[in-house]
Amino acid sequence: GQQLNQSPQSMFIQEGEDVSMNCTSSSIFNTWLWYKQDPGEGPVLLIALYKAGELTSNGRLTAQFGITRKDSFLNISASIPSDVGIYFCAGQLGYGGATNKLIFGTGTLLAVQP
Amino acid sequence: GAVVSQHPSWVICKSGTSVKIECRSLDFQATTMFWYRQFPKQSLMLMATSNEGSKATYEQGVEKDKFLINHASLTLSTLTVTSAHPEDSSFYICSARAFGSLNTEAFFGQGTRLTVV
Numbered sequence: 001g002q003q004l005n006q007s008p009q010s011m012f013i014q015e016g017e018d019v020s021m022n023c024t025s026s027s028i029f030n031t032w033l034w035y036k037q038d039p040g041e042g043p044v045l046l047i048a049l050y051k052a053g054e055l056t057s058n059g060r061l062t063a064q065f066g067i068t069r070k071d072s073f074l075n076i077s078a079s080i081p082s083d084v085g086i087y088f089c090a091g092q093l094g095y096g097g098a099t100n101k102l103i104f105g106t107g108t109l110l111a112v113q114p
Numbered sequence: 115g116a117v118v119s120q121h122p123s124w125v126i127c128k129s130g131t132s133v134k135i136e137c138r139s140l141d142f143q144a145t146t147m148f149w150y151r152q153f154p155k156q157s158l159m160l161m162a163t164s165n166e167g168s169k170a171t172y173e174q175g176v177e178k179d180k181f182l183i184n185h186a187s188l189t190l191s192t193l194t195v196t197s198a199h200p201e202d203s204s205f206y207i208c209s210a211r212a213f214g215s216l217n218t219e220a221f222f223g224q225g226t227r228l229t230v231v
């Protein structure tokens with residue numbers, strides 16, 4: 001199935017450091033979403049982006065919808081141990097019919113050392 | 115956010131048997147539910163899209179006769195893995211989107227770990 005390119009694949013950082021990860025696609029998306037998944041759990045939505053150029057924050061998390069609509073990034077500031085997990089981006093082409101589905105990125109594993 | 119509940123959380127079954135996984139939207143009506151499969155250290159791969167009252171739409175390469183999907187009500191979709199084999203062992207996750215919502219936010223269940231022995 002189709003996947004988005006997400007980087008980096010993994011990150012090992014010290015508590016307090018900032019983190020940045022991004023997703024790129026060859027297709028244009030109308031919506032970008034960022035999820036966090038803990039082991040053995042389903043993904044939890046962190047941030048949703050609906051407009052090209054949109055910059056949205058959720059606490060220490062900030063995400064942006066790229067101008068070209070083919071990319072997005074997620075920043076985490078002042079990381080803490082509970083930020084550990086796998087982060088996925090997801091893109092959606094449209095709102096109806098076959099374009100309603102989400103395409104997921106390959107994931108970024110984040111490890112935070114106290 | 116809205117709550118989506120999956121049952122069971124984990125299941126172990128013998129090869130050749132069938133297993134049913136339920137996905138329920140607890141506090142909203144879901145016209146569309148999605149079923150994903152996730153292998154260890156990999157991303158979520160969409161298997162099928164399920165719309166209430168109609169046949170599911172399967173992704174390329176997913177056998178519809180093996181993975182039976184039923185979306186009989188606005189709050190329940192089921193995935194049945196028929197004649198399961200060890201290679202079907204995986205983490206299965208559903209998500210649901212609210213009725214009448216153009217918003218792309220889909221809420222995920224907690225997943226079902228299937229192990230076929």
